[in-house]
Amino acid sequence: MSTAATNPVPGPPPGAAKNRIGLTQADYKGSKSTLCPGCGHDAITNSIVTAAFELGLEPHRLAKLSGIGCSSKTPAYFMSRSFAFNAVHGRMPSIATGVHVANRELQLLGISGDGDTASIGMGQFVHLIRRNVPVAYLVENNGVYGLTKGQFSATADVGTRAKTGRVNEMMPIDLCALAIELGCGFVARSFSGDPKQLRPILKAALSHRGTAVIDILSPCVTFNNHEGSTKSYDNVKEHDAPLHDVSYVPAHEPIMVDYAPGETREVRLFDGSRVTLKKLDHDYDPSDGMRAMVTLRQAREEGKFVTGVLFANPEKPAFDREVGMVEQPLSSLTLEQVRPGRSALQEIMTSLRTGAGAPVSAGGG
Amino acid sequence: MNAPTPNRVNEFNLHVATVNGSGSQTANTTLLRSIFQMGVPVGGKNLFPSNIAGLPTWFTIRVNEKGYLARQKANDLLIALNPETAAADIAAMGPGSVTVVNEGIPLPAVPADRTVHVVPLTKLVEPIVPDARLRKLVVNMVYVGVVCHLVGIDPEEVDRALAAQLGRKQKALAVNREAVRAGLEYARANLPTAPFRIERRTLTDGKILIEGNTAGALGAMFGGVTFVAWYPITPSSSLAEALQNYLERYRKDPTSGASTYAIVQAEDEIAAIGMVLGASWAGARSMTATSGPGLSLMTEFVGYAYYAEIPAVIWDIQRIGPSTGLPTRTSQGDLLTVAFMSHGDTKHVMLFPSTVDDCFKYGMTAFDLAERLQTPVFVMSDLDLGMNVWMSEPFDYPEKPWDRGKVLSDEEVARLGKFERYRDSDGDGIPYRTIPGQKHPLAAYFTRGSGHDEQARYTESSETYPRVMDRLSKKYDTARRLAPGPVIDRAPRSNVGLFCYGSTAWAMEEARDLLRADGIETSHLLLKAYPFHPDVRAFVESCERVYVVEQNRDAQMASLLKMDMPDLAPRLRSILHYDGLPIDAVSIVEGVRSLEREEVSVR
Numbered sequence: 001m002s003t004a005a006t007n008p009v010p011g012p013p014p015g016a017a018k019n020r021i022g023l024t025q026a027d028y029k030g031s032k033s034t035l036c037p038g039c040g041h042d043a044i045t046n047s048i049v050t051a052a053f054e055l056g057l058e059p060h061r062l063a064k065l066s067g068i069g070c071s072s073k074t075p076a077y078f079m080s081r082s083f084a085f086n087a088v089h090g091r092m093p094s095i096a097t098g099v100h101v102a103n104r105e106l107q108l109l110g111i112s113g114d115g116d117t118a119s120i121g122m123g124q125f126v127h128l129i130r131r132n133v134p135v136a137y138l139v140e141n142n143g144v145y146g147l148t149k150g151q152f153s154a155t156a157d158v159g160t161r162a163k164t165g166r167v168n169e170m171m172p173i174d175l176c177a178l179a180i181e182l183g184c185g186f187v188a189r190s191f192s193g194d195p196k197q198l199r200p201i202l203k204a205a206l207s208h209r210g211t212a213v214i215d216i217l218s219p220c221v222t223f224n225n226h227e228g229s230t231k232s233y234d235n236v237k238e239h240d241a242p243l244h245d246v247s248y249v250p251a252h253e254p255i256m257v258d259y260a261p262g263e264t265r266e267v268r269l270f271d272g273s274r275v276t277l278k279k280l281d282h283d284y285d286p287s288d289g290m291r292a293m294v295t296l297r298q299a300r301e302e303g304k305f306v307t308g309v310l311f312a313n314p315e316k317p318a319f320d321r322e323v324g325m326v327e328q329p330l331s332s333l334t335l336e337q338v339r340p341g342r343s344a345l346q347e348i349m350t351s352l353r354t355g356a357g358a359p360v361s362a363g364g365g
Numbered sequence: 366m367n368a369p370t371p372n373r374v375n376e377f378n379l380h381v382a383t384v385n386g387s388g389s390q391t392a393n394t395t396l397l398r399s400i401f402q403m404g405v406p407v408g409g410k411n412l413f414p415s416n417i418a419g420l421p422t423w424f425t426i427r428v429n430e431k432g433y434l435a436r437q438k439a440n441d442l443l444i445a446l447n448p449e450t451a452a453a454d455i456a457a458m459g460p461g462s463v464t465v466v467n468e469g470i471p472l473p474a475v476p477a478d479r480t481v482h483v484v485p486l487t488k489l490v491e492p493i494v495p496d497a498r499l500r501k502l503v504v505n506m507v508y509v510g511v512v513c514h515l516v517g518i519d520p521e522e523v524d525r526a527l528a529a530q531l532g533r534k535q536k537a538l539a540v541n542r543e544a545v546r547a548g549l550e551y552a553r554a555n556l557p558t559a560p561f562r563i564e565r566r567t568l569t570d571g572k573i574l575i576e577g578n579t580a581g582a583l584g585a586m587f588g589g590v591t592f593v594a595w596y597p598i599t600p601s602s603s604l605a606e607a608l609q610n611y612l613e614r615y616r617k618d619p620t621s622g623a624s625t626y627a628i629v630q631a632e633d634e635i636a637a638i639g640m641v642l643g644a645s646w647a648g649a650r651s652m653t654a655t656s657g658p659g660l661s662l663m664t665e666f667v668g669y670a671y672y673a674e675i676p677a678v679i680w681d682i683q684r685i686g687p688s689t690g691l692p693t694r695t696s697q698g699d700l701l702t703v704a705f706m707s708h709g710d711t712k713h714v715m716l717f718p719s720t721v722d723d724c725f726k727y728g729m730t731a732f733d734l735a736e737r738l739q740t741p742v743f744v745m746s747d748l749d750l751g752m753n754v755w756m757s758e759p760f761d762y763p764e765k766p767w768d769r770g771k772v773l774s775d776e777e778v779a780r781l782g783k784f785e786r787y788r789d790s791d792g793d794g795i796p797y798r799t800i801p802g803q804k805h806p807l808a809a810y811f812t813r814g815s816g817h818d819e820q821a822r823y824t825e826s827s828e829t830y831p832r833v834m835d836r837l838s839k840k841y842d843t844a845r846r847l848a849p850g851p852v853i854d855r856a857p858r859s860n861v862g863l864f865c866y867g868s869t870a871w872a873m874e875e876a877r878d879l880l881r882a883d884g885i886e887t888s889h890l891l892l893k894a895y896p897f898h899p900d901v902r903a904f905v906e907s908c909e910r911v912y913v914v915e916q917n918r919d920a921q922m923a924s925l926l927k928m929d930m931p932d933l934a935p936r937l938r939s940i941l942h943y944d945g946l947p948i949d950a951v952s953i954v955e956g957v958r959s960l961e962r963e964e965v966s967v968r
Contacts, residue, residue, distance in 0.1 A: 060809065063801050075811075076823065084810075084812060085643065086813040091666065096643060097636075098646070098651065099647040101644055102591070102592060102643070103801065105802065123636075124632070324624050325624050325625075330627060337618075337625055339763070356529040
């Protein structure tokens with residue numbers, strides 16, 4: 001066997017824990033990260049690895065998709081046994097749409113950034129949500145363009161200062177508020193520095209049948225981690241305002257945590273798994289989109305980052321239902337299934353000969 | 366009334382000038398089909414504005430016993446219904462022509478050798494249709510009746526053609542029939558017949574009438590398309606829409622009734638091509654259809670598909686550019702854009718359908734080529750071929766299975782014990798691919814538009830990059846022999862070659878006959894694909910002079926030829942046509958004659 005194979009399959013370390021499909025956590029890893037040491041994105045990558053391992057995802061059933069930017073490089077750093085499509089800048093949603101339609105059995109994990117989504121990719125992001133293409137869409141949001149060395153992105157907060165000293169005066173685009181407005185069925189915000197919250201949210205997003213948007217504040221240690229930046233690690237940590245304690249319960253497991261009645265809210269997902277949200281200071285109802293918008297608006301005015309499951313409507317039908325495709329993935333249809341028979345061509349030729357029932361027309365006019 | 370002796374049979378052009386949105390389509394289709402049903406070859410060209418209602422539009426029917434269907438500049442019978450253009454329309458008519466003008470339209474002075482009939486078309490329809498709005502539509506059927514009398518179309522054929530179109534709408538059928546009769550009766554009583562007429566033949570037996578876009582859609586369906594993403598743009602929309610109509614009818618799973626395809630109207634052309642690439646990467650037969658401005662938007666993704674080697678079928682129904690240009694006029698102006706579309710070193714495969722039958726065949730061939738070569742394949746049609754009505758032999762059922770190219774199954778990956786996505790194992794430059802969802806742990810790979818090696822790993826290595834690019838060139842050379850070869854007709858005693866591609870073929874065939882009648886024998890090459898097949902070079906080598914005839918300003922095909930065979934460049938001459946109207950035979954003949962004269966005077 002060639003040692004130069006594309007994806008070397010590492011053997012599990014002796015005695016490593018195995019998940020329900022017999023894989024170890026190492027089986028969910030990728031190649032070594034080339035991002036700056038301490039980058040928030042690497043923390044997210046680690047959370048993805050753990051979440052995928054704990055969920056027992058089958059690597060071949062998941063496709064990793066991304067655009068361009070620091071965040072979009074990260075699919076190389078996890079799950080190397082999964083297929084990946086690192087697309088052009090801002091256009092991952094269209095790739096996701098095509099992949100989903102070709103093979104509805106594939107689970108899609110999209111990794112994007114604030115530049116990739118909120119600026120160049122805004123159009124495709126919006127239409128992905130509108131179609132409700134099943135994809136867990138992660139925005140690794142640091143408020144700057146990292147790969148091009150620190151320009152503001154469209155999620156930069158008003159008054160935040162760049163490393164160069166420039167101050168942003170323009171309103172940030174709140175991707176969560178936008179997603180809720182568009183009727184997205186699962187919208188969450190989290191923080192790369194809070195894996196305890198991020199992991200269950202990732203699991204929930206991967207279990208949701210529809211577009212799931214997670215906006216993850218992920219400080220850029222090189223270009224946006226200084227004093228005066230609202231998206232520095234310290235500032236996010238200080239102003240992180242969790243709405244609830246999030247936990248994820250897989251479909252095959254009973255709820256183990258015992259909460260007092262009225263203390264939790266539960267969201268049931270497509271595959272039978274559940275997200276439980278334990279009340280903190282206030283009760284928060286994730287099915288109330290209006291409330292979510294008000295909460296986001298208030299938080300912005302107070303300079304806080306509300307994190308948790310902001311909105312959930314798991315019942316919304318996903319895109320493949322809208323399109324009306326056969327159950328079998330289109331990619332696996334045989335020639336016999338997709339080439340109409342001789343009689344069909346004959347019928348069409350007759351209609352074109354006689355002019356009856358033919359969609360042929362003389363164009364406009 | 367006494368008719369003058371008809372002096373021309375089955376050879377004339379009928380030109381109908383109306384206002385866009387006035388509903389003349391049914392009337393024109395009825396005329397076209399009536400003549401077709403009488404066994405006489407016809408072609409229909411719709412010259413329409415970029416507008417829904419109110420601007421001038423023209424429909425021309427060429428009647429030609431010899432089967433010439435290209436546009437001609439001059440018309441013989443004009444129906445002038447548009448007051449705004451009537452003066453210019455009538456002034457353009459030549460000696461011996463006949464014009465029918467609706468009563469009330471001011472007439473220009475007309476020379477004595479041209480006939481003008483003022484006919485009260487609107488008045489004739491008044492008693493039949495009391496509703497004024499409906500009357501505006503039905504008035505068109507009155508001129509159908511008038512034309513029947515003038516050129517001798519059998520009214521029964523009109524009836525049949527109408528019934529075929531309106532069969533299910535009995536009320537509409539009755540009103541339209543009455544309007545035809547009113548026109549016919551008026552004309553019989555008041556007008557002499559025209560000096561050209563229709564005589565029954567059997568030259569259209571078994572044939573069909575179809576637009577290129579519909580033919581392309583049928584080809585895609587029988588080629589097994591499973592995914593279509595598109596964004597509306599003239600003149601390509603009718604391809605996607607025809608495809609949607611046919612798929613809805615013929616591609617439902619017999620048990621579940623669900624679709625064995627998906628068609629998505631994207632938010633723009635960038636998304637359309639992105640969806641096509643995603644679906645194709647994941648194993649679906651995927652295509653899009655667009656035109657110039659849409660292509661410009663697709664550019665970045667097209668370069669990605671070239672470098673990451675993802676199959677895609679892109680129909681380009683060419684219209685006039687640059688920019689918005691003339692959205693409803695025809696052109697062959699996208700060749701250079703497409704041949705090298707996207708930044709960096711890129712080169713693409715193009716197919717050039719010249720007939721509706723080609724459109725049908727290439728609807729399938731394009732998929733086979735794209736999947737075999739793992740690269741975008743462009744089908745370069747144009748507005749003339751795509752949106753106008755062409756006569757053809759019925760299409761043959763495809764006997765060949767599809768070619769899905771070099772795809773490794775899990776079993777094959779297991780047997781090989783390795784998988785290298787971009788390794789040229791066969792020496793033809795074409796690597797093997799796997800399809801997402803395959804279970805073997807070695808089957809997965811990382812697709813990227815950034816620098817990559819044979820194992821699909823990221824690299825900026827200055828050894829690897831040129832190696833990969835050279836392999837892509839090798840693959841491109843493989844395409845030369847895989848794509849359809851040119852159609853060559855060699856005249857043994859001629860050193861003059863004519864070269865064309867796409868819809869120009871129709872005017873070319875007629876031009877060669879005209880030149881032959883004039884004593885100029887020509888060889889001919891009809892190009893079907895780019896990159897050039899080796900026979901193309903051999904053809905140019907065999908001629909002293911080759912006239913490259915094309916419908917753009919910058920001699921785009923000639924430029925590609927000169928790049929490919931610079932040593933033969935001195936043999937190439939260009940005949941160019943770029944006024945937005947389909948090229949005609951006389952333009953080619955005049956071009957060849959004047960360039961040949963120069964040739965002689967230089968000597």
